[in-house]
Amino acid sequence: MTPVIEVEHLNFAYEPGFPVVEDAAFSIMPGQSGCIVGPNGGGKSTLLKLLLGLLSPDSGKIRLFGKSPAEARRQVGYMPQYHQLDPSFPVTALEVAVMGRLRPGFFPFYSRRDKETAMDALTELGIADLAGRSFADLSGGQRQRVLIARALACRPGLLLLDEPTANIDPGAEEQFYATLARLRQRMTVLTVSHDLGFVNRETDVIICVNRKVSIHRAENFTAEAADAVYHHRMNLIRHDHACFCRCGGGHDE
């Protein structure tokens, strides 16, 4: 079976001598879902960009569905953090979602099927009623779900979500987890998160990134610590890099 993601001996540095990702190796098999965790500045976003093919590794290899990231791009649905986008851009929710059907080349207009696919994605995320609303008028959580819908409209085999729980409205949280659980049955969902409670519930494997990268099975990871401790530990991981020694990150602080 070809792994969905296969990373071997991956090294990357923005400047020579200051490695951001060092000798990373992990793989995710079909049917598994994962979560990338780690402190700020630890290389989570860099790893994500490498997986998307937006950055090229200095050495080592990345394979998505057995192909290079550039070749596999159209099988990947990507959700950026919404605050990276212009909040006052004149565009409706449906117009954003249908961008998932965008294709290169001349005359890239959307067919009716493209619009239906986008509408289905909005429905799946429970925001079909917002389709005609301006993106600028939506709340943070709603914008985030529009962006997930856009990623789903790509009909991806791999869904990459950058901090999907960062702005979720408290009331919509349970519904959001249920949606993710449903998606995981159809595709590999890889999230980047600093929220370990979220990691615990919604994932098979945990990828710890703090320059070095290590992978753990989620049940082993949680077995180590009871829920109460876990909460405590989550704070540790956010604020204290040394904690990563314990989950095998190989950090040498």
Add this chain to the structure above:
Amino acid sequence: MSELIRELFSPELAFLRCALLVGVLASPALGVVGTLVVTRRISSLAGACAHAALGGVGLALFLQRVLRLVWCTPTIGAVAGALCAAVVVGVVSLSAKEREDTVIAVVWALGMSIGLLFLERTPGYVDWQGYLFGNILLLSKSDIVMTALLDAAVLIPMMLFYPAVLAMSFDTTFSELRGVRTTTIYLVLLALTACTIVLLLNVVGIILVIALLTLPAATAGCFTRHLWSMMASAAVLSCVFVIGGLLGSFYYRLPSGPAIVVLAGVVYLAALGFSKWRGKRR
């Protein structure tokens, strides 16, 4: 009203007719390019292009009069200067290794200074104020033809690639992942911005051209929720601003560029205030 129309068709006012025609013809290109400049937040880049155009004008006039290169007209110089600036700043902003705003400021000031230095050393009378503030007396039939060509150069690619342009203006990274050639589209947009600016130089001048490029789009942005409707409204508004400003300047004997820009600015501020007020009431 009929008196106004009769006056407009009198032979002495050929220059005003010409200016009105250029203004009206330029509005589709202005609406589209202005909207993209506003939504992508590159108006300072457009400003740098405009000022670099003066560098091109100065160099071209110098070459034409001193070295007798007859083909080297100010318009060619302006296009070359603006395009150079667009390419330099565009490449810098794409590679993001330098501070983009610093590079824009350098190109802005350097372009203008080079232009003024060359104009100083160019023999004969040069109406440099006309370049800075616009001089509709300089407009000719060739400007009308060029403006029509610019409309075609802006509108045809827009009709062919609108979904890609929309997606790329909203989220460049995502569009790139979908296989869209975002760098190419961005550089074409910069080139079209440079050409639009040069064509409007004679109408409103280098210093005010940014206002005419951004104010109609910014005004339209207060009320629209689609990119295409923002473009269309911006085109209509720029048409209204140019006609209103030119006629106002004619009747009250005011310089045309500032008249157009003040009209556009007042309408923009009113629209901004109204949309904020409406937003609060909701």
